[in-house]
Amino acid sequence: MHISEGILSAPVLISGMALAVAGTAMGLKKLEEEKIPRAAILSAAFFVASLIHVPIGPSSAHLILNGIVGLLLGWAAFPAILIALLLQGILFQFGGITTLGVNTVIMALPAVLCHYFFGYFIHKKDPVSFAAAFACGFFSVFLSGIIVGTALMFTEENFLEVASAVVITHLPVMVIEGLIAGFCISFLKKVRPELLPVWNQDDIPVAEKRPEAVEG
Numbered sequence: 001m002h003i004s005e006g007i008l009s010a011p012v013l014i015s016g017m018a019l020a021v022a023g024t025a026m027g028l029k030k031l032e033e034e035k036i037p038r039a040a041i042l043s044a045a046f047f048v049a050s051l052i053h054v055p056i057g058p059s060s061a062h063l064i065l066n067g068i069v070g071l072l073l074g075w076a077a078f079p080a081i082l083i084a085l086l087l088q089g090i091l092f093q094f095g096g097i098t099t100l101g102v103n104t105v106i107m108a109l110p111a112v113l114c115h116y117f118f119g120y121f122i123h124k125k126d127p128v129s130f131a132a133a134f135a136c137g138f139f140s141v142f143l144s145g146i147i148v149g150t151a152l153m154f155t156e157e158n159f160l161e162v163a164s165a166v167v168i169t170h171l172p173v174m175v176i177e178g179l180i181a182g183f184c185i186s187f188l189k190k191v192r193p194e195l196l197p198v199w200n201q202d203d204i205p206v207a208e209k210r211p212e213a214v215e216g
């Protein structure tokens with residue numbers, strides 16, 4: 001879902017860069033020191049998953065994993081995804097430098113939104129937890145496709161068909177991403193529940209609270 005160089009108009013590129021800078025600043029502000037290794041691992045996973053892609057015009061279809069990145073990192077998804085996209089652009093010419101801001105917003109903004117929409121529900125028991133994680137993975141990719149389409153349409157109305165193709169082509173990816181997010185969250189709840197985002201502890205069942213929260 002990378003947008004290549006030379007496609008978007010200057011206003012879209014500038015707007016994307018401004019939003020990416022704001023999101024990254026917020027992410028760095030909220031990124032606690034102990035969560036840096038987690039952010040690095042998720043950034044690496046995002047980097048690797050995006051290497052295998054099928055070109056479709058100005059974009060491409062590939063695993064993204066922005067849903068699980070956003071679910072576990074929240075606003076810190078912005079700097080994590082930014083670093084991965086920067087390395088992809090420099091090392092493999094995926095996306096580009098001028099489109100780095102727009103591509104970051106495409107991947108990271110839906111991840112953050114889905115974190116706040118669905119993150120609370122992953123602390124519930126299955127099947128609610130699995131469904132919430134699935135929805136996070138699914139809609140993160142779906143919203144990314146919508147933002148791609150919006151960026152293309154603001155550049156040139158004739159890109160409407162291309163924008164529609166981007167969303168339709170990624171429908172199977174949405175389902176796969178949802179399943180990956182669902183199984184990852186189910187696994188983490190069993191072996192490393194402390195990695196899951198913390199919400200209001202009074203609303204989380206005792207068995208699913210962080211160990212330190214239970215002890216306190």
